Amino acid sequence: DAGVIQSPRHEVTEMGQEVTLRCKPISGHDYLFWYRQTMMRGLELLIYFNNNVPIDDSGMPEDRFSAKMPNASFSTLKIQPSEPRDSAVYFCASSLTGGSKNIQYFGAGTRLSVL
């Protein structure tokens, strides 16, 4: 399996622009997680889905952030409008209920810089 695939790997944009981050989970996994990582705040859970349904979005910082999972093999995290404080590495992870140890498998991340 190719693992969790995220795109783009790097994104540089200007304040006010819309940013869309993409994630393809491991085939067959039923949970998908979006995390944000910064030096100041560490690894933060933003939102997670179970069987394509958002379960908990309490970690989404504000209304500028939205996430969708239209099908089992694709999810997006959108920031509109983006701000410099959104600069971070965004990770997507997936896991399988009842799978060996319920391990979370992380993608390589998207490094976002908002100028």
Next chain:
Amino acid sequence: GQQVMQIPQYQHVQEGEDFTTYCNSSTTLSNIQWYKQRPGGHPVFLIQLVKSGEVKKQKRLTFQFGEAKKNSSLHITATQTTDVGTYFCAGRDAGNMLTFGGGTRLMVKP
């Protein structure tokens, strides 16, 4: 909600010295996982502990789960430069929710 705290936040060691990171949960856990993130990389699963008082070893790494299932530790014997990275514990609560600690960043001086 569940909180998972890790200490220390950073640790510098000389190559060959030992290293320990500690993880504490505000609630009793059903299990705990440990992940390692290399610089510029992503978190990668290392191990899971399930039983009270459990101890597991992976070469120079020793993982312990406390008797009360609220704390855990990772000890590295004789660190090497390849051990550099951030080590995260992640506690799973009764509701099956996995919560990551803040991580301990290990730096090793050759």
